[in-house]
Amino acid sequence: MMKAKNVIEKAKMTALCAVPAIMACPLVAHAAEGDTTSLADQAGQVLTTAIGDMTTSISNSIMSMLPVAVPLIAIGLVVTVGVKVFKRIANLA
16 A cells, blocks of 8 residues: 555656646647748747636636625625724623
8 A cells, every 4th residue: 555655746747747747738839830930939828828817717716706705705894803802802801
């Protein structure tokens, strides 16, 4: 039976091996279409598109969480400040 540490190390190695292969797939598809652009240009375009998509996805996720997160944070602050004020008043009495 493998220890948890060995399982984690094996998963890391698998991920490290899989990521370059996955990133190369769009490059192979572009090269097969007969593009005359260089491989570096294609890699730049693919990475630029991927980073742009990630940025859009992250900003959409943050914007969808804000209406829920802001009131919860505000409630937490109000409770924290309220408890501190109550403790000060209770110590004075």
